[in-house]
Amino acid sequence: MTKRLDGRVAVITGAGSGIGLATAKRFAAEGAKVVCVDLDEESGRKAAAEVGGLFIQADVTDEDAVRAMYQTAVDTYGSLDITFNNAGISPPDDDSILVTGLDAWKRVQEVNLTSVYLCCKYAIPHMQRQGKGSIINTASFVAVMGAATSQISYSASKGGVLAMSRELGVQFAREGIRVNALCPGPVNTPLLQELFAKDPERAARRLVHIPLGRFAEPEEIAAAVAFLASDDSSFMTANTFLVDGGISGA
Numbered sequence: 001m002t003k004r005l006d007g008r009v010a011v012i013t014g015a016g017s018g019i020g021l022a023t024a025k026r027f028a029a030e031g032a033k034v035v036c037v038d039l040d041e042e043s044g045r046k047a048a049a050e051v052g053g054l055f056i057q058a059d060v061t062d063e064d065a066v067r068a069m070y071q072t073a074v075d076t077y078g079s080l081d082i083t084f085n086n087a088g089i090s091p092p093d094d095d096s097i098l099v100t101g102l103d104a105w106k107r108v109q110e111v112n113l114t115s116v117y118l119c120c121k122y123a124i125p126h127m128q129r130q131g132k133g134s135i136i137n138t139a140s141f142v143a144v145m146g147a148a149t150s151q152i153s154y155s156a157s158k159g160g161v162l163a164m165s166r167e168l169g170v171q172f173a174r175e176g177i178r179v180n181a182l183c184p185g186p187v188n189t190p191l192l193q194e195l196f197a198k199d200p201e202r203a204a205r206r207l208v209h210i211p212l213g214r215f216a217e218p219e220e221i222a223a224a225v226a227f228l229a230s231d232d233s234s235f236m237t238a239n240t241f242l243v244d245g246g247i248s249g250a
């Protein structure tokens with residue numbers, strides 16, 4: 001594998017599972033020094049050991065923890081070149097606006113959107129000092145299209161991630177900091193498996209709408225993240241990058 005990320009220091013949130021884990025492995029294979037951040041100690045520690053990186057247990061909704069995790073990455077490895085702000089949670093079982101309560105709504109915004117705000121806020125100053133950096137924020141295909149399955153709190157949180165990525169991409173472009181939003185379609189990860197285990201019909205309904213006729217594997221998303229992290233995407237910023245099997249184009 002080409003080492004497009006040789007010597008780069010990358011922080012990945014939600015690195016213990018699914019897309020984050022696959023990306024940690026891909027980044028390491030491409031030569032990066034990987035800092036694996038997760039709330040879950042067991043899976044995060046395992047991921048870090050697997051990629052020969054550093055584990056930091058942190059809740060990405062906690063401002064002090066987010067500030068500290070970037071400082072630790074820089075203190076340990078000397079720079080911060082990439083942050084993949086990816087940790088997230090799925091919506092409540094019935095996420096229709098007529099059902100979702102305010103507490104559930106707030107929790108989804110906190111984990112999926114406020115966390116990305118905090119990660120960008122505390123990663124950017126390090127990147128400004130270096131005059132370069134690549135930020136990739138995980139949104140979702142539901143940020144650009146309505147889902148018949150009705151995911152109001154989740155879609156809104158991911159729409160916020162898109163808007164924030166665009167805004168920051170424009171604001172910090174002249175300082176060499178690129179910010180892009182990644183929009184995966186349905187990906188075969190524990191997050192999706194749990195959702196579909198509760199409602200198997202939902203999986204079948206979703207599958208019908210994917211032109212490629214299957215769910216993505218996490219490695220296919222990781223390949224796109226590695227591209228956005230690397231200089232191969234050097235002219236891309238403030239961009240919405242869809243990796244969705246054609247679902248949003250159908």
Ligand code: NAI
Nearest residue numbers: 014016017018019039059060086087088140186187189191
């Ligand atoms: P996953 O559930 O497999 O992994 C998420 C990881 O984030 C877990 O290791 C979990 O412990 C960690 N995490 C959760 N809350 C955290 C917190 N407060 N602080 C630190 N870590 C925390 O999920 P998956 O599928 O890999 O999802 C990753 C991202 O991709 C999420 O933002 C999700 O919304 C998004 N996404 C997923 C899709 C899918 O079909 N799986 C589709 C589109 C977007």
